[in-house]
Amino acid sequence: MVICQHAKYTCSFCGKSKMKRTKMGIWNCGSDMKIMTGEAWDSTTSADIMKSNTLFIRMHSLCIQLQLWP
Numbered sequence: 001m002v003i004c005q006h007a008k009y010t011c012s013f014c015g016k017s018k019m020k021r022t023k024m025g026i027w028n029c030g031s032d033m034k035i036m037t038g039e040a041w042d043s044t045t046s047a048d049i050m051k052s053n054t055l056f057i058r059m060h061s062l063c064i065q066l067q068l069w070p
Contacts, residue, residue: 012048013029014029014031
């Protein structure tokens, strides 16, 4: 629990590993100074993961339709 609290995570905006938990559910990126909300012990929620997976599947199917994917 303490290790997760003080660890650094990857920022979803800039991609750098500067995301730290400041308070429960409040995450701050030291690189681009963005403040986000998330789960208490992880910066991403399961809804965020599903959203990114859905976007990937849509883009993948579009690339297949346009014959851009091998």
